[in-house]
Amino acid sequence: MAPVRVKQIEIGSGVPKVCVPIVGRTETEILAFAGEVKNSSADIVEWRADWYEEVLCQNKMIKTAEKVRQILQDKPLLFTFRTKKEGGERDITKEAYAALNGQIIKNGYADLVDVEFFLGEETVGSVSSLAREYQVKTVFSNHDFEKTPQQEEILRRLKNMERAGADIAKIAVMPQKAEDVLELLSATLKAVQSMSCPVITMSMGKSGMISRVCGEIFGSSVTFGSMHTSSAPGQIDIEALRQMLAVLHGEYIQ
Numbered sequence: 001m002a003p004v005r006v007k008q009i010e011i012g013s014g015v016p017k018v019c020v021p022i023v024g025r026t027e028t029e030i031l032a033f034a035g036e037v038k039n040s041s042a043d044i045v046e047w048r049a050d051w052y053e054e055v056l057c058q059n060k061m062i063k064t065a066e067k068v069r070q071i072l073q074d075k076p077l078l079f080t081f082r083t084k085k086e087g088g089e090r091d092i093t094k095e096a097y098a099a100l101n102g103q104i105i106k107n108g109y110a111d112l113v114d115v116e117f118f119l120g121e122e123t124v125g126s127v128s129s130l131a132r133e134y135q136v137k138t139v140f141s142n143h144d145f146e147k148t149p150q151q152e153e154i155l156r157r158l159k160n161m162e163r164a165g166a167d168i169a170k171i172a173v174m175p176q177k178a179e180d181v182l183e184l185l186s187a188t189l190k191a192v193q194s195m196s197c198p199v200i201t202m203s204m205g206k207s208g209m210i211s212r213v214c215g216e217i218f219g220s221s222v223t224f225g226s227m228h229t230s231s232a233p234g235q236i237d238i239e240a241l242r243q244m245l246a247v248l249h250g251e252y253i254q
């Protein structure tokens with residue numbers, strides 16, 4: 001598997017990289033959050049733009065994006081509009097989704113963009129080819145907030161993302177029982193053994209929390225941690241998460 005370099009960060013080698021989502025509804029909230037994350041130990045910052053109440057107002061959105069970029073300076077930024085269907089805050093047409101991501105990519109406001117895989121070939125293809133042109137990395141993603149598909153299906157989706165041109169392939173699923181967490185971890189291990197792009201996986205909720213700390217062993221290259229507000233169930237506070245990653249990295253072995 002070949003790691004992906006984004007600014008000073010290498011995704012897909014060593015300790016999983018910690019990504020903290022900015023989840024603010026107003027520009028004031030978003031910029032304050034960006035300031036806090038900038039000064040934290042986060043390796044990557046995700047801006048969950050579907051939370052922003054002005055996200056579909058092009059002028060305001062561009063101005064806010066420019067300010068976020070300025071505040072974060074050299075911290076890698078992942079831009080994400082999560083659709084309602086996959087657990088996000090609002091709906092969007094495919095045209096508006098492609099236009100929004102296009103604006104962010106062309107203006108150089110993000111280092112990585114999240115591309116929802118099930119939006120279909122046309123949208124995924126147009127956003128990802130633009131990203132490639134502007135040297136922005138793509139994280140193809142899929143989320144199931146209800147259940148966990150079988151490991152063969154999880155693996156199939158990750159591989160399809162790679163085949164469709166993802167720089168990084170991501171899937172988040174919800175466990176209904178402990179076996180579901182094993183299913184996700186098993187699929188993750190098989191993915192890193194058979195794919196060439198890094199993968200990001202997580203089992204959500206409390207029982208899936210273990211999957212957010214063991215990426216160094218089973219292969220998930222990024223883990224999402226929270227700073228006072230989380231963007232998905234089961235996210236661990238960034239400081240506690242750092243410690244758990246350090247323990248599993250072997251830093252506390254005597």
Ligand SMILES: O=C1C[C@@](O)(C(=O)O)C[C@@H](O)[C@@H]1O
Nearest residue numbers: 021080172202204224231232
């Ligand atoms: O895709 C993901 C993963 C996530 O859903 C999680 O479970 O941590 C959180 C989202 O903000 C992010 O876009």
